[in-house]
Amino acid sequence: MSVALITGGASGFGAEVARQLVRRGDSVVLCDIDEAGGQAVADELGATFLCCDVSDYEQVVATTNAAEEVHGGLDLVFLNAGISTGCGIAEDFDLQKYRRANGINLDGVVFGAHAAIPALRRRGGGSIVATASMAGLTGTPFDPVYGANKHAVVGLVRALGPALAPDLIRVNAFCPGFAETKIITDIKATLQDSGVPIIPVDVAGRAVLSAFDSSETGQAFLLQAGRDVMVYNFRGIPGPLDESGNPARPADPTGIPTGMAEPPPVT
Numbered sequence: 716m717s718v719a720l721i722t723g724g725a726s727g728f729g730a731e732v733a734r735q736l737v738r739r740g741d742s743v744v745l746c747d748i749d750e751a752g753g754q755a756v757a758d759e760l761g762a763t764f765l766c767c768d769v770s771d772y773e774q775v776v777a778t779t780n781a782a783e784e785v786h787g788g789l790d791l792v793f794l795n796a797g798i799s800t801g802c803g804i805a806e807d808f809d810l811q812k813y814r815r816a817n818g819i820n821l822d823g824v825v826f827g828a829h830a831a832i833p834a835l836r837r838r839g840g841g842s843i844v845a846t847a848s849m850a851g852l853t854g855t856p857f858d859p860v861y862g863a864n865k866h867a868v869v870g871l872v873r874a875l876g877p878a879l880a881p882d883l884i885r886v887n888a889f890c891p892g893f894a895e896t897k898i899i900t901d902i903k904a905t906l907q908d909s910g911v912p913i914i915p916v917d918v919a920g921r922a923v924l925s926a927f928d929s930s931e932t933g934q935a936f937l938l939q940a941g942r943d944v945m946v947y948n949f950r951g952i953p954g955p956l957d958e959s960g961n962p963a964r965p966a967d968p969t970g971i972p973t974g975m976a977e978p979p980p981v982t
């Protein structure tokens with residue numbers, strides 16, 4: 716039995732993942748700014764609810780510590796709270812909305828991982844899943860700031876995976892297409908009119924559990940409607956060449972940061 720902390724647990728993916736974890740016997744602590752909604756899900760599941768704004772560093776640290784105390788440890792962390800931006804970056808730019816989106820979509824994940832790592836280390840390892848989006852893997856002209864935030868989450872996860880491997884802490888990103896939650900309320904009719912299939916929330920929940928349980932780390936788990944969840948295959952970047960135009964061979968091949976260069980050829 717694991718202990719899970721879920722941000723954005725009052726609705727959507729957070730509430731669904733909580734339901735699926737409780738069903739398999741795990742203990743869940745839900746965090747959200749929506750106090751009534753979060754408490755209702757907690758009451759339904761026999762889970763714990765803690766009110767927390769993920770964009771507030773002190774609140775995140777205090778809430779994560781409290782969540783660890785409630786069940787005597789922490790194993791799974793779902794850094795999932797997120798919002799659409801509500802502004803663009805041309806004449807439709809709005810500084811407050813921009814900062815709010817960054818604060819929740821990116822700071823919320825950074826603060827959440829920072830606060831959870833000591834607790835996971837005390838447990839001897841664990842699994843973090845951060846909700847990015849397909850918007851973290853492709854361009855999103857309809858919400859560029861959201862796309863930037865979600866690419867940042869994917870970048871963070873790709874860096875943290877190898878960095879935290881020695882601590883046996885796995886870190887992966889969940890990257891779904893459009894799914895049946897509150898966040899798509901305003902665009903659902905347009906999506907349906909355009910024939911875009913919408914992912915049922917229970918399918919999304921199962922994909923998150925598979926990311927939690929996977930032995931992968933530093934990966935993006937892509938979920939497209941109608942397809943099984945898959946580990947996204949990033950295109951490798953070409954490695955550096957030396958002055959002669961041959962693949963550069965660093966003195967210490969193990970000194971190449973993961974993903975920064977193609978490994979040197981084996982001769």
Ligand SMILES: NC(=O)c1ccc[n+]([C@@H]2O[C@H](COP(=O)([O-])OP(=O)(O)OC[C@H]3O[C@@H](n4cnc5c(N)ncnc54)[C@H](O)[C@@H]3O)[C@@H](O)[C@H]2O)c1
Nearest residue numbers: 723725726727728748768769796797848893894896897898
């Ligand atoms: N549904 C989709 O189509 C879709 C697709 C890709 C990614 N996502 C991402 O999934 C995540 C979850 O969203 P969802 O689809 O379940 O939508 P949702 O609106 O149902 O859930 C988001 C939850 O986050 C909470 N929240 C918002 N601001 C918060 C804050 N400052 N502190 C704590 N909690 C806060 C909300 O109260 C809500 O309960 C988000 O990160 C979103 O960007 C959603």
